[in-house]
Amino acid sequence: MPLTEADQRRVDAAEAEVEKAGSSKLLVRSPPEPQKLGSFTVMCLIINRTIGSGIYVTPAIVLRATNSVGISLFLWTFGALFGLSGLLVWLELGLSIPKFQPPDEGTDSLRNGERPFENVPRSGGEKNYLEYIYKSPRFLTTCLYGVIFVVLGNLAGNAIAMGQYIMQAAGRPNSDAAVRGIAVAALTAACLIHGFWRRGGLAINNVLALIKILTLSAVIILGFAVAGGASFANGPIVKEAFKANYNTRTSFTRPSNDAGNYARSIVYVVYSYSGFKQPFYVLSEVSQPKKRFAKATIATMLLIAVMFVLANVAYLCAIPKDRILDNDLDMATIFFHDVFGNEIAPRVMSGVIALSIFGNIVVMTFTASKVKQEIAKEGILPWSLFFARSTTTPYTWLSQRFWPSRSHTLEQSPATALLLHWVFAVILVAATSSTATSIAYLVLVLLYAYTLVVIVGFFVATGLLYLRFTKGRQWTDSVGFKPWGGPTAAIIYSCTCAFMIVGVFITPSGTSPFSYARTGVRHYIVPAVGLGTLLVAYGYYLLFAKLIPRWRRKVLVVEREPIIVRQGGDQDGEWVQLLEIVEFWWAARQVDREV
Secondary structure, X not given: OOOOHHHHHHHHHHHHHHHOOOOOOEEEEOOOHHHOEOHHHHHHHHHHHHOOXXXXXXXXXXXXXXXXXXXXXXXXXHHHXXXXXXXXXXXXXXXXXXXXXXXXXXXXXXXXOEOOOEEOOOXXXXXXXXXXXXXXXXXXXXXXXXXXXXXXXXXXHHHHHHHHHHHHHHOOOOOHHHHHHHHHHHHHHHHHHHHHOHHHHHHHHHHHHHHHHHHHHXXXXXXXXXXXXXXXXXXXXXXXXXXXXXXXXXXXXXXXOOHHHHHHHHHHHHHHOHHHHHHHHOHHHEOOXXXXXXXXXXXXXXXXXXXXXXXXXXXXXHOOHHHXXXXXXXXXXXXXXXHHOOOHHHHHHHHHHHHHHHHHHHHXXXXXXXXXXXXXXXXXXXXXXXXXXXXXXXXXXXXXXXXXXXXXXXXXXXXXXXXXXXXXXXXXXXHOOOOOHHHHHHHHHHHHHHHHHHXXXXXXXXXXXXXXXXHOHHHHOOOOOOOOOOOHHHHHHHHHHHHHHHHOOOOOOOOOOOOHHHHOOOOOHHHHHHHHHHHHHHHHHHHHHHHHHHHHOEEEEEEEEEEEEEHHHOOOOOEEEEEEEEEEEEEEOOHHHHO
């Protein structure tokens, strides 16, 4: 990246400081300009995480739970509103914090005689927002979020679903051992891809995102073609589905009166829309985030919202409601079986869905490893410096070795954070080995959704409302993004999350798809485990921040010094983080009063 003379001097000084003999400081670099994420890649991150198993599996679950075509479609429409509201909340926070005071550039940079603070986007997503809002006591927020994300911030459930779909595509009976073996292989492959070749991993992400858009578009087109009278070998059966399902007199009749069904259905729906968070986890790697990021993410979520609602409409154009209620198959399998009238089409679609789920795993591995690296930079993990470092990728090393005459851009990956991500993902796959893989998928998805989407989302949105109503103009005048409707998006997101936090504890009826008779898991177990994880995280905080310092009679000092520069070397360019110097040490207790 071209730099101004002043910026280059500060970068050189930072590098020299870290390279001093005996220095314990760690230098972490942001990707150089050619490796920054453009708007297209940002859009593909959201698409690849959002279109996965959810839109193919969840519609049938929601319909069985609500027993109503109309209410099912309403929940998917509401889920779109929820996802867009969440995106607006994250945009307001992500483009506004953290705030840094830029280096002295002379009197022209002063405002009222002082240098103003600038919003400099940082990777880490909601970790940064929670730490900014809930500052005290020290380390509490970081430990609570850090433990939850390190343990649960992976797609072990989706990996198990991928194994199931591969077995279906191969025409083999479901073997729990084989499914879990495939799940571990998929998780391993994703980590190796990003660890070996960063650019290659992003290229795979973008290609899979395009395949997903085309696949879901095909589902929509097929469904509406059937509604229009097209026949695909089994037409006479499915043509009646459109008239029956969309009869205005019956679409909302005899809905479920089970509140527990609705609460859990909403959780699964909002999980399907939660992919908007992905680019926020790598925000410091995005090119010109203040200029392009909001437009790219909003456009993508609007596209996803429209496609998800249309996909649900298309399913019900081709499948009679009673056929969905009378079996346990997912919506996509029933759809392709009924539309084409043979066993080959569902198997082909199972392979496509497996590839789609692998795309989920690829993008989550890339973004979640960055968050875990950011958590490690706070010094709260054992061997934090080890997990906080970035290393040169083997692809770069091989390129320099075998093609030394070519110009090579330094490419790094958080290899040790990828290792941490892999370990806990495999642990979760193994931890559910006593349950059937179909149940393990539902349990792990609900656990992830309840903790990292619902609970974390509640504290983020409620915290934003706190900033808006306590700081007033001081906050709203300094934000880098002002959402439509002011606090409306935060209110919708916060209230919905509050309902889900409580609602999943409502006992479902015996005929519910979430009942103990159907799943073999008590309804309160998964949310209790989610809340229990918070308690474990709080216990970790007490150990790390209270007991160990008391035992050592020292306090942990953490220093993170960001080196921010003008992007592109332009005096009017955005402030971006180019480097970060990380250091922590244990100091005598009196230092705690000085920090």
